[in-house]
Amino acid sequence: MKLRDVVIGANASIYYKLNFKKIKGVYYPRVEQDVLAAIAHAQQNGLTVTPKGGGSGLSGACTGGNDERIMISTLQMKEILSVSKDQGYIDVQPGITPDKINEFLTPMGLRFFVAPSSRDVATVGGVLSTDGGGNDTWINGTMRDNTIRVKMILYDGRSLTVDSKGVKSNDLGLEENLNKKGMTIHDVANSHGTLGFITELRLLIRPTVKEALMGGLTEFPDCNVLGKALQNMIEKKIKINYGEAITEAHPDVREDLKPPLHVIEFPVELESEVREIVDFRRLDSKELARMKDVRVKLPKRNPKVGIQVALFEDYGFYDTSLIKLQDGIDTINALLIEHGMTPFAKYGHGPSKWYSGDNSPTYGLILHSREIKPEGKQSQDVYDTVLAIVDICDELKVTPKPEHKWPFSDEVKKKRLEEIRAVIGRGFNPFLLSPECNDILGSMV
């Protein structure tokens, strides 16, 4: 074993104590040929394959669990392959980040409109595999809405091109089979590396329209009022270009913020419509930039004593759970405290959009959460807390059903992935769909 085999485990989730001996090879391919060679090695040696992007995912999916496996990182597949201004697309390798794409497009007056807070490190291959989105998902959609097609390599080395209509492959039998199953880009979205290795993506790009925008900040007496305001915005389909809520922040990182609060940016002409819903205070461009910066850094900041962890990513509050946002948060916090965790911060995109396992869109607030883990807390206790959160979210109808980032508790998505894997093979990231997934993750906290 070498350090490169150990360090591939570095990822932002709480699941980072891997059994490194099970990692039988680490690859940093630059081109498709390198990927094919790595996968062939895995196949010949009966190893599974785990793709890894930026490792910023919070679900532990990029760890590969406890299988004897190879890990393929996309960190060296970060080229822009071609761009068509007229047809509105850019072809890229999977390891490039949204920030790098936009650095390239900005001088051309174009933009790729997917902006997770982790856009400096999350790779487009990873973002599609988690169907990520950011503060503008409400108007620009999630990653799947901005992906025209992907090329993938399967466990047996065959390749696919998948778009919103179906599948193409040089293996016509495979193409027919998958098209019979109705496989589309929706299936690749949020598949957490369980299908194949994405080697190329064609992404939607659009001109940046110069709009006069207004920034605003609203502080709320409690989160139920905030939730109702968000529900109102959703019902009235108000074009909020940027919407971020902070529902709580520990004194160590709160600075002058007074949560619950909501920061928005929207077209100037919508001011009166927005005012009908929230009595916001206008933010000048400097204040708005500061709030955006505070928000981007919040997930990474630490308390003065102890360290923060992300137990559960993406509470999806929608419909009734959104209107009862405060009640939901109180219940979750009570559970956290009961398990010895200190709620540290909750913040997230709203209004926002995400997809359920049956591919229908849901609209609401995607709330991220960080907790302070007490010293000496046992891994199993921590993981039990996660499982308790999953249960309570089910009761509260909080986490979008099926959950946004948790394929292993998303029965509809799981079933669908299994259906496709029955055709294409099960060599990629099998632990996520195995009955032991919870135990495996629990052991890695």
Next chain:
Amino acid sequence: MSYDKCVRCGSCLQFCPMFDATGEEQFSPRGKAYLLQVMDQIEDDKELAKEFRRLLFECSLCGRCEETCSSGVDLLKVWHEQRAKAIETHPEEFAYLEPLKDALANVKNIYGLAAEDRAIYWLDELEDDIPGLADRVYEKGKTTENIIFLGCLMSFRGSQIDVLRSLFQTLEKLEIDYLVMGAEENCCGHPLYLMGNEKGAQELREHNKKVIKAAGAKRVISCCPGCLIQLREHHNLEGVETLHHTQFFDRLLDETKKHDQKEEFSYHDPCELHRILKIKTEPRSLIRKMGIEFKEMDLSCCGGGGLLRMTDPNLSDKIIQLRVAREGVKNTTVITACPSCREQLLGQDLKTKDIVELLSETLDGGAN
């Protein structure tokens, strides 16, 4: 432990020159912080532990990771502490650093050359150009307002002579009261500090401190950001101002003549100057006062810091080569303000000038 605070978000990856040059995570700050977090699982494996110790020295200590990190991980402190621990517990793995340590212990410079020769080479070279320069060398009993701390590179390396000439010519032209520490100067201790050897560094500093005090200097001026870190942060020089030469000249000169610019310039800002010492405005202000147009290079490392030239010269070369290719500076003259960066740039056959060379040309009424 501060590395426990690393949330492994990955934001520092893209900024680390080691990761950029190698493309593999173990060289990245997240990778190394992660290795520390899981050390209990791997330290029994002797080979892995050894590999980790080597990895700690494959870092230019440029500080870019710490600057990027929003989670409050004191990465530079972590790297320093871990380096110290590695050398202390496994000195045999760092035998190649012994000659350097011996040189610093015996002759107080990194080259192992005679201590009294510290002011010989450049004096021989420059005495004709700058009459009376020998009188500017500090000896017991002499006092001055400004004392110049040249550091080892500038005292001994022929490649630095043009910078020295410009520095002294400028000081003379501006009629500054100054002395050069000369043979009474010890290495500032920076190389030992980069190895985590605080005790050895402290011994060198003590002598410098005495000399600066005896000279009655109000100011210590250095062209070397590494020396300046030591002088400012670790020499404990009460009541003595420590300045980079660009700060000194920028404060002194409200305006200058305009530089007769005949070439394209780019500016490489030394990491230790802007990121660690936070000296950002004065070098640029001075260049602008001379009316020089220049292109800012990426605020990234040249690969010459953190002892990397000794610990992994190939990696050090690769870092600067990547930058040269990427930033299209081959046909420009790269302005900088650090002797160590200068060496890196010269190593790639790049044209380079220290800011004080430009200043000297400007005061002379035009570029050569």
